[in-house]
Amino acid sequence: MKIDVQSLDTFNKLAHEGAEEATRSMTQMTGIEATVEVTKISLVDREDLGEEFGRETEFVGVQFGFEGALTGKTVLIFERERSSEIVEALVPGGNADESMAQSSVEEIGNIMMSGFIDGWAEYLGTTIDHSPPTYIERTGKDILPGSPDTNERDQVFVFSSEIQWEGENVSFYIYMVPEYEPLTKLMSEHRDEEADAIPVEKLAAFNQMTREGTQRAAENVEMMSGIETEAEVSQISFAPIEDVPKQFGEETYVGTAVEFTGIPSGFLLVLFDEQSAITVAEGLMPMEMESSELTDKHKAAIEELGNIMTSGFVDGWANVLQRSVEHTPPRLVHDMGQAILDPLAAQLGQHQRHAFMIDSKMKTEDLEFESKIHALPNEQELRETLDDLDLDRADQTEANVDQLF
Amino acid sequence: MAEVLIADDSEFMRNLLREILEEDHDIIDEVENGVEAVEVFKEQQPDLVMMDIVMPIRDGIEATDEIKNEFPNSNVIMCTSVGQEEKMKEAVKAGADGYITKPFQKPSVIEAIKDVVPS
Numbered sequence: 001m002k003i004d005v006q007s008l009d010t011f012n013k014l015a016h017e018g019a020e021e022a023t024r025s026m027t028q029m030t031g032i033e034a035t036v037e038v039t040k041i042s043l044v045d046r047e048d049l050g051e052e053f054g055r056e057t058e059f060v061g062v063q064f065g066f067e068g069a070l071t072g073k074t075v076l077i078f079e080r081e082r083s084s085e086i087v088e089a090l091v092p093g094g095n096a097d098e099s100m101a102q103s104s105v106e107e108i109g110n111i112m113m114s115g116f117i118d119g120w121a122e123y124l125g126t127t128i129d130h131s132p133p134t135y136i137e138r139t140g141k142d143i144l145p146g147s148p149d150t151n152e153r154d155q156v157f158v159f160s161s162e163i164q165w166e167g168e169n170v171s172f173y174i175y176m177v178p179e180y181e182p183l184t185k186l187m188s189e190h191r192d193e194e195a196d197a198i199p200v201e202k203l204a205a206f207n208q209m210t211r212e213g214t215q216r217a218a219e220n221v222e223m224m225s226g227i228e229t230e231a232e233v234s235q236i237s238f239a240p241i242e243d244v245p246k247q248f249g250e251e252t253y254v255g256t257a258v259e260f261t262g263i264p265s266g267f268l269l270v271l272f273d274e275q276s277a278i279t280v281a282e283g284l285m286p287m288e289m290e291s292s293e294l295t296d297k298h299k300a301a302i303e304e305l306g307n308i309m310t311s312g313f314v315d316g317w318a319n320v321l322q323r324s325v326e327h328t329p330p331r332l333v334h335d336m337g338q339a340i341l342d343p344l345a346a347q348l349g350q351h352q353r354h355a356f357m358i359d360s361k362m363k364t365e366d367l368e369f370e371s372k373i374h375a376l377p378n379e380q381e382l383r384e385t386l387d388d389l390d391l392d393r394a395d396q397t398e399a400n401v402d403q404l405f
Numbered sequence: 406m407a408e409v410l411i412a413d414d415s416e417f418m419r420n421l422l423r424e425i426l427e428e429d430h431d432i433i434d435e436v437e438n439g440v441e442a443v444e445v446f447k448e449q450q451p452d453l454v455m456m457d458i459v460m461p462i463r464d465g466i467e468a469t470d471e472i473k474n475e476f477p478n479s480n481v482i483m484c485t486s487v488g489q490e491e492k493m494k495e496a497v498k499a500g501a502d503g504y505i506t507k508p509f510q511k512p513s514v515i516e517a518i519k520d521v522v523p524s
Binding site for chain 2: 216220223224284300301303304307308310311312314315318319322323324325326327328329398399400401404405
């Protein structure tokens, strides 16, 4: 089954417009002015679904099942600690009565999500029924419904939108997790026959190769720093190129950027939050540092670690594809996430309107340490790469140096 | 005591290699790119070059190719983060005598050097 960039774009727009319709409904009901910041489609390992919500943050919201041309589950959620502000906006004084608060969340969810689902039904020229809302309270990734897919595939498609309450530090999230087969069938039916299409199973295989690359990068971190590190998330997402920098927000990162050439070409970033950068850099250095702030020595260590992690990440692609992927020496970056991404997205945006992002995350259990790897390949070349990908070689990510020397 | 030239654009990695090697080897110089590696090699002709691949100005494979063309008996070990088979084949073609992938531990570096420069 094949899908093309046009159908990915169409379905992403449907999700985005659905989120905008849901937001308009909310504004009408509550007066809350909000905007849809980012909408993206991701292909993600089933077990990684919702990892971005962490392990401790409590969420509340509503969940629906839907069925028809598309079948699956969708949720509208927000952080529990913000729920009182939202309930107050909905029903002034409603926080005093817990059942009233719950009922108001259910009702706004019902109205918002009807708007979200209706746009899909309209585009597909059919009906999509949804169940009554169920109020949910859960922690971290458990807030998401999981895939209802009965075939137990390893990977699932997820549509996610972030809605920002203007002037407030409050975000709403809409996640839609459709069953894999009906969704890919629909996307395949809506593709442009003339366009370059991507075999969906190759996209999944590439995602798996990326996961292995992240695992190798995590092993490299562990070997160099002694910090036990695990690969956590690996996903391919698709979004308009102008939305890519927004996903990185205003948090400050330290890391490396490289440009890679060959097929595919593009950019690769290894990013640490500042505390993680200090922690891992000190793990790399033989002597204890006196400064608890980032010094030039920390940065030099991060630069080399970024270089080694980059290679660990892309070498698997090169070995499976039996070609070389060159990359420039790493350039140290230290800035707000959005500011780091802006020039890279602008450069790619000269040739493409959409971007595939390949995202990975690794972290440790005990230490305050988290690192992310983001690849931003040239869209056309990634499609060529996937076309050339031999699925029978997809597990041959390691080269045997002893055979050659 | 073998004379060693370290070619790597990362100061961190040059220091690490120096720490590993200086007990048993004479580090004659450290350089940051392929152009400097060729220049220093021609001037000093050390017993061994520990050569990174991804470096600015000129990469380690091109530098190895030039050194090996002019000094066929020279010894070059690629010391790189790149673990791609195609890149390893390019290194073989350029004449590299060994290949160590980063991150490495001291024993693997010592072992690779013993294979290339027997004491």
